[in-house]
Amino acid sequence: MVKLFKALTASLLIAILAACGGGGGSAGTPVQGGGTGTGGTGTGGTGTTANGQIVLSLSDSSGAASNVLTAAGLTAKATATDSTGAPAKNIVVTFTLDSVIAVLSPISGTALTDANGVAQISLKPGAGASTGAGTLTASATVTGTTAVTTTATYTVTSATITPSAINFTSAVPADKSIVLKGSGGNGRTEAALLTFTVVDSTNAGIANVKVNFSLPTTNAVTLGAASGISDSTGKITVTVNSGATPTTVRVIATIDGTAISALSDTVTVTTGQPTQTAMSVSRVKSDIEGIDFDGETNSVTVSMADQFGGVVANGTQAVFTTNAGAIIGDAGTSDTSRCLTVNGTCSVTWRSQNPRASVVTVLVTSANATQTLTSGTFFINSGSHAQFSTIPVFDFSTSCAPQTINFTVTDENGYILPTGSAVTIENLTNSTVTAYPTSIPEPSTAGPEATSVQLTVAPPGTCSPAAATVVSVKPVVVITTPKGTRSTKQLTLNYHGS
Known part of the structure; x- marks a missing residue:
């Protein structure tokens, strides 16, 4: 009886331990695996439910198991299998962190399992001065509606996340050209977005680094911010807003507390609103044979510039009217009586038809922020009988x-x-x-x-x-x-x- 009692007790204890540790749990209840480990051992965890299992592991850039997060980063792999042990393909695994000392790449924190049931994501150090230990969690629904979750721990030390450079990365708009203040509109922007990237010695982006922005000289532009913090990929963006004067400008980005800096590409502020004195209208033909014939055409072009002589922004609208015949917009291609400028100019096609006049007048109207602009031209609509x-x-x-x-x-x-x-x-x-x-x-x-x-x-x-x-x-x-x-x-x- 004593031997039987001990055997039953041992069996009960094993069952209790299995329910609490990395073993199986009841269907519908996610069970989080253990395995925190120590730095450098590449520890991970296993989560299991009746619907499947996730095994989470960490490795360094060489592929060796490790949970020490350096500037080179770590790779987290979650291997998902179903209840039969077969790879769980094409399921979404969600990764989350409990601390800002590390960041995920991609920042969405999600990855899809491959044919082997493996989904992977990268970890990089976070803030330049942040150290300590953190936990990575991986979760997925393998089958049914029950999520499987497991964790792995990692450590970060200050020596691994020192910025070594800041690079100018990109600009929006891509041509780095913006219009004068008050001249924006459809297809025209008064602000440029300049992006820099804070990197370490391996050119990996570093998050949560403060960057200061300045202008090398006094320019007729303003910065959207004097400083900012890099995101999870090391990127930081500053806005350059145009003023009322044409100019060129480059922005200096400096990592706070250091002499590490970068200079942006040149941003040009050139194009403004049209002015009356810089608006002219021309036509190709001085006369057409349109009194006695329909369908004879003439091309009429408007040219516009701003107060500084710079061509107006692409897409500036010009509306045409006439006392005779008809106007076909956009160089004869659209059913409108207007055209949109490209490089400061655009044209329409005039066509002979009723009503008719011996002198055809074509007026062009545009506008700036304060006034309506008008200019015009004329040509003779000749008869055919001498x-x-x-x-x-x-x-x-x-x-x-x-x-x-x-x-x-x-x-x-x-x-x-x-x-x-x-x-x-x-x-x-x-x-x-x-x-x-x-x-x-x-x-x-x-x-x-x-x-x-x-x-x-x-x-x-x-x-x-x-x-x-x-x-x-x-x-x-x-x-x-x-x-x-x-x-x-x-x-x-x-x-x-x-």
Whole structure:
């Protein structure tokens, strides 16, 4: 009986110990494994439930088991298996720390198990002056809804986390260019974010290090903060806010209490709001043949700069209006009447259609923080049908010497004909007639304008004032527009001869 009682007692004690230590627990109750160990032994822990198990271990950069956290960091591996002992694949393991003397990388503290059921994460020292011991916890739901949790301890000493450098890392915006204060908007920023990284001798980031910021000279910018603390990856960001004056600036970042510093790349403050005096509008063609035709086009461009002559920020809006025809925005690509600047300029396409006017006016409107800006241009909308002034009869009854006369020509509304319209002579009948100019030039005014054409006429070689016979020749002046419309005017040449 005594032997039986001792055997039952031993069995009961083993069962109690198994429930309290690293052994199995009842389903639905996470059981945390033990194993705190000592520095340098690479201790870990095991957590087990009826749904699975997690084994947590720590190792140094060489892969050897260790729980001493140096600047090189430690790797924490959590190996998850299900209730059958098979690897638990593609489950999320969450790692947490109980102290700021260390930080996790990635900072999310989560990792996914691989085909072997292993999820791993890195530990790095935290604050430069913080030492001591801490605990890392790993937790995951292997199957079902019951979480499995286990822990491992580590130690940090001050000698392992001394910063050795601070590096300039990045800038936002990437082109390091910001606009003048008050000029921000869609696609324009008045602030640059400069990021530095505090690193140790192995170029590993160090968290919780104070960094001071300063400007090398007096600049028309302000810093968002005079100092800050590096994050878990050693990074720290400072904001540079623009002022009202164009300038360039570089920021100095210095690790507090040391001479360790870094200089940022140059940030440029150049682009401001448009001003009335730096706004101009131009068009490609001085006239178009649009009175009698739809769909003839002209390109109209606006150029804008700020008060210092710097081009305005990309995306500055310009709205176009016209007294005739229609405006197609963004260089003829959008169903708007506006365009957005790129490098300080943008254009729209004007198209001929109803309503029509002989002088087309295009106005452009933009704005800055305090006023509306307006500028404009004009061009002639020419008709295609020529109107001729009176051309006298050429009379060679007393002399056969060449004669020169002038006449004028306009479109049907009294404005200049389309530029490039050809002036030719037909039906010469052995006479000689030359015209100058041979094509209609560009308009020179915004109002009605006639083109003066000079004709030099010589009768045929048979001309003789002594001859009794009067011969009449009927040459024709022809004006042909670029669209192919022909207008004619008959000449009369009378001479004596055969």
